[in-house]
């Protein structure tokens with residue numbers, strides 16, 4: 001927490017300086033005689049407005065459906081930690097890469113990753129990548145944590161205006177914290193009219209997302225150990241997309257010794273990836289039709 005406050009202060013100082021510079025410049029425009037002979041440029045550390053788009057892999061045919069896989073956390077945001085110092089950001093990256101490999105081996109859909117290395121992305125940049133690539137599905141991969149060592153198994157979350165229960169809310173709050181580090185408020189700019197349109201669109205997307213979540217559970221049956229309450233809804237910022245079905249999969253509890261050893265096992269990750277890949281392929285085959293097919 002202390003680190004986050006510190007980062008906020010470090011980001012806040014140049015932001016305040018930039019605001020002051022913008023006001024001075026606006027005043028200068030009002031009275032042309034006082035236009036300064038120089039311009040102050042302040043570069044925000046480590047942030048840009050438009051990040052580059054990742055490469056799209058898989059079949060060259062652009063009519064094939066596209067899934068964007070998002071490895072949760074990264075960079076200065078480690079996510080949850082295991083009892084032996086395992087970091088969620090590394091577990092999610094390995095799972096995302098395994099899922100990418102499984103999908104590419106099957107060759108049915110196109111795939112892009114929000115990150116392939118240990119780097120930070122703001123939450124809305126992640127779903128933003130999927131929107132800009134006009135993806136058909138967005139899947140964010142995480143690993144859960146709980147103070148109870150008995151909490152085990154995978155959970156599939158879809159977006160809700162409100163969480164389906166207090167536990168779901170707590171998980172959403174923890175995952176959403178990553179954007180507060182960024183120090184810049186992203187999103188939340190809609191007026192009353194767009195709010196209605198957004199609401200209708202999101203209702204449709206929630207239904208599609210739930211259909212995908214059900215497939216993840218079905219395809220994982222007997223292969224992936226799920227939480228006793230495996231399908232939930234929560235208010236995840238990363239899933240707040242207007243026109244994109246999406247789900248957040250907590251692959252297991254990094255805080256559970258049993259789950260942590262599975263998450264660290266390449267063979268287990270491969271099995272997990274195969275079942276999620278199967279759900280993705282079935283979902284996309286059902287919901288997207290290639291031109292001329």
Ligand SMILES: [Zn+2]
Nearest residue numbers: 072079142143
């Ligand atoms: Zn997470």
